[in-house]
Amino acid sequence: MIKTILNLYKMKYSRLLVFFLTALLLMGCKKDKNNPGYNYMGKYDMYYTKFYKAYSPNPVFSNKMTNQLPAEGAVPRGKMPFPYKGATVADRAQNQALAGIELLNPVPADEQAVQEGKIQFGIFCSDCHGTGGKGDGHLYTSKLFPAKPTSLVDAYVQNKPDGEIYYVITMGSISGLMGPHGSQITPENRWKIIHYLRHLAK
Numbered sequence: 463m464i465k466t467i468l469n470l471y472k473m474k475y476s477r478l479l480v481f482f483l484t485a486l487l488l489m490g491c492k493k494d495k496n497n498p499g500y501n502y503m504g505k506y507d508m509y510y511t512k513f514y515k516a517y518s519p520n521p522v523f524s525n526k527m528t529n530q531l532p533a534e535g536a537v538p539r540g541k542m543p544f545p546y547k548g549a550t551v552a553d554r555a556q557n558q559a560l561a562g563i564e565l566l567n568p569v570p571a572d573e574q575a576v577q578e579g580k581i582q583f584g585i586f587c588s589d590c591h592g593t594g595g596k597g598d599g600h601l602y603t604s605k606l607f608p609a610k611p612t613s614l615v616d617a618y619v620q621n622k623p624d625g626e627i628y629y630v631i632t633m634g635s636i637s638g639l640m641g642p643h644g645s646q647i648t649p650e651n652r653w654k655i656i657h658y659l660r661h662l663a664k
């Protein structure tokens with residue numbers, strides 16, 4: 463490029479030519495930094511691509527929608543699949559036992575996890591199970607909630623593997639007397655609550 467310009471420069475009238483060419487090039491510049499200036503490819507898709515808004519119709523996909531469902535079996539970032547659903551009491555009992563065997567607590571049981579578990583327990587569990595986890599929360603003692611919450615510090619719960627308790631938090635108790643908390647508490651926080659329960663029983 464520079465060589466060509468220099469060669470042109472040596473030719474007759476070339477100075478004039480170079481002057482006009484440079485002027486022409488500079489015309490492409492704009493003072494406004496947000497304005498790209500002239501571009502001669504502008505009429506092609508390369509510079510101005512077509513885009514579709516999330517909820518606008520889309521001619522590219524066969525179902526004419528821009529937002530597509532994730533591929534079957536896709537797992538969202540930070541989420542673990544939880545294949546232990548089940549409607550009947552028998553199914554739920556089987557799934558709870560299975561979760562106890564298959565799910566291991568992925569959160570290290572350090573001081574921070576226990577402290578965060580304590581906060582989550584205070585928000586989601588202590589109303590029924592009591593701040594000490596003995597099953598004497600004010601919702602029960604005030605008779606607002608009729609079913610007796612299980613003690614979480616006695617052997618019955620403490621002998622359960624983490625995965626079974628995780629199942630109870632996620633899906634509720636097998637009988638359904640305790641409701642599911644899976645939609646309120648993130649998986650990580652459920653595991654932290656379990657660390658706190660172990661700490662509470664010591």
Ligand code: HEC
Nearest residue numbers: 586587590609610611612619630631635637638639640643
């Ligand atoms: C609305 C009241 C209520 C809340 C809130 C609650 N529970 Fe419960 N929980 C109960 C009752 C009632 C039972 C006894 C249910 C039964 O026997 O089926 C129970 C039972 C349990 C059990 C024993 C389940 C079993 O297999 O027998 C565990 C473990 C448990 N809760 C943990 C928790 C944790 C952890 C939280 C907080 C994330 C929590 N619960 C929040 C009322 C509650």
